[in-house]
Amino acid sequence: MQKAMTGAKMVVQALKDQGVEVVFGYPGGAVLPIYDEIFQQNEIRHVLVRHEQGAVHAAEGYARATGKPGVCLVTSGPGATNAVTGLTDALMDSIPIVVLTGQVPTFMIGNDAFQEADTVGITRPCTKHNWLVKETERLSDVIHQAFHVATAGRPGPVLVDIPKDVQFASAGYTPKQKARTTHYQPKVKGDLDRITELAELMAKAERPILYTGGGVINSGPAASQLLRELAEETGFPVTSTLMGLGAYPASGKQWLGMLGMHGLYEANLAMHGCDLMINIGARFDDRITGRLQDFSPRSKKAHIDIDPSSINKVIHVDIPIVGDVAHVLEDLLHVWKAQGRKVNREGLAKWWAQIEDWRAVDCLKFEQTGRTIKPQHALARLEALTRDHPDRYICTEVGQHQMWAAQYMGFDAPNRWMTSGGLGTMGYGFPASIGVQMAHPDALVINVAGEASWLMNMQEMGTAVQYRLPVKQFILNNERLGMVRQWQELLHGERYSHSWSEALPDFVKLAEAFGAKGIHCADPDTLDEAIMEMLAYDGPVIFDCLVEKHENCFPMIPSGEPHNKMLLGEASTLDAIGAKGAVLV
Amino acid sequence: MSALKIKKGTSRHSAYDLRDPHAEAPETHTLAVLVDNEAGVLARVIGLFSGRGYNIDSLTVAEVDHTGHTSRITIVTTGTPSIIEQIKAQLGRIVPVHEVHDLTVEGRSVERELALFKVAGEGDKRVEALRLADIFRANVVDSTLGSFVFEITGTPEKVDAFADLMRPLGLVEVARTGVAALSRGAQG
């Protein structure tokens, strides 16, 4: 016999059965019965954010740092619409989250009731799937399905909209094991013939490259382990997208650094010049490919991806392999070893010699001269002083600081780098850092921020202080919307239309107003000391690091250009972006 | 690495200019999509087409299995071969979608559309309309002294041809159902 209970109780029961430990949320009229149930139990912790966007980004950070789905609970109408940016962010970056929204009672739907919004209609294009549950007897089944869909195959955000009368009514509870999930079972094993074909090409390749992405992280820790094994076994160079950092260790000797628009010279030229490109869980994003016709023109391309729609979407590939990274790499390694395959040593040696020449350009070099802190220097110091921390997580906001963090900080393990890649959501990093710290209370969690991005969700200081989350907000304050300013310099004749911030707050006082610690640093000589002070403080810190205002982020491949047309520094930027590039973002 | 010598253009360019425009010619395909008949499923399919900028030439939908609650959506769409592949992959990703069949490439198929034509006229034109309707095996489903409503079924091309003929004879209004299609032979 199924146990009968109210819809509200069912929600909490289903979350417990799914192993949920933390819910990020914000109450309101349409979810009060669920909040009442949360009040009467202690297993699931609820974190009261200060804005529903913060709840979703926090859940994303939690998910990215644990590999488990993040969970949010928000009210109808404005609660749900405030969640939309976070849902879109999670969809673009393939992050598994489950958002529960309250809805007006079923008999009032469609009447423009108080705080009514067509939540499933609004969120249909920004979720992997969503449900409006109109009968209490379906509710627990749907919630279990929601967790399944969020995590199976290519992960993503899902939403369950629950009218208030459904929360009050009683019905039988469907346990997790009985939920209807069989209809959605994406294929995880790759086609063995294709995998064998790839092994053959790998043995012949003279200039191979492993182009890895967020899919390796999504696939779980085993995938990163297998990637390392594959790299070890073959000696192939490895690069990664912004989303895949940490899957292969930055300290590994085959690591070329990040590729793409602001990626490293050696990584991009190796992509351009390779004869075999093995894409492992990346999606040929336009930040990577640049001008499509000129993208890696002489290579055979293989693509391992769990989502068939990612394959041949942008770039036509020779060997498509639909499957989960860990499953496919396991089979690939098996085939490779079983067939006694060996790499083309001579070709590979020449290729590495070429790569070493590119490396020698040292595209990230900079000089810390003068009395102002260069942003690169600030991050290089932050890296030096935290790299050996046994349990470090880095989040970022969006802009130049994000790219510099990707360039100057190294990640040796997956799930330790949370950034908004696909949507590029300013305001992501701070709440994400709260989610990460909730998952790992004793870890060092730093959000590398720009002042403009950080202000977008600064209200979450209240959350950090209330829950004693010692998140470190490391703000590279250039008093500019730096990334926008950079594009205006390169594209719009240095007309800096609305790309600076006036009336910025005093960040130290701001921190103090919230009951946190504020640190201000503008002097390169005291930087290390100030960073150490931040690290030593047991509680949330806002670190206001005043940096050079007009520093540009290089290397840079201008929009619409191929990889080999990379800009390395100020000298090469004149007229660098043509009219065709100018329409691109 | 060196400074780029790209001439500054004055014209506006579309981002799509960066793709090779001559690479592929568009094709028309008929897709059969089997879905759970749940609330919002049609909105998901249509939203996919509008959101990603794909064409819908015609679309029909109805529940075909009342016990299993499955519906069949038949979509006629036009795009380059790679766009058609993308459309199929994107449809396959929608959670309540069970199967996607491209009837244009999966062997031979039959396609039928039903249309109603209202034609108003007198004298010779009226007689001619009736004569052509007979040739096209269209039925008269309504008549007044000054008008007919014809019902015709056939391929979209046949319906188009009938429309062309009726236009000079006093065509007032047309309603078309869009295409329903099935593969030929015993296999489902």
Ligand SMILES: Cc1cc2nc3c(=O)[nH]c(=O)nc-3n(C[C@H](O)[C@H](O)[C@H](O)COP(=O)(O)OP(=O)(O)OC[C@H]3O[C@@H](n4cnc5c(N)ncnc54)[C@H](O)[C@@H]3O)c2cc1C
């Ligand atoms: C200001 C700014 C600048 C940027 N500059 C750069 C840049 O210079 N370089 C850069 O790399 N990015 C950059 N980005 C990020 C960029 O926009 C994309 O988000 C990123 O490149 C996409 O990474 P990805 O290809 O790894 O794909 P993701 O978005 O991580 O997608 C993962 C892919 O793997 C697949 N997948 C998921 N799970 C699995 C699994 N289990 N098994 C197999 N496959 C799976 C998915 O289907 C998908 O195709 C920038 C972003 C911003 C905001």
Ligand SMILES: Cc1ncc(C[n+]2csc(CCOP(=O)(O)OP(=O)(O)O)c2C)c(N)n1
């Ligand atoms: C929500 C949102 N609005 C606008 C943008 C466009 N945008 C991208 S980077 C950027 C400037 C970011 O400034 P800041 O956070 O100070 O970082 P900086 O580039 O100076 O390091 C803007 C406005 C965006 N990515 N997200």
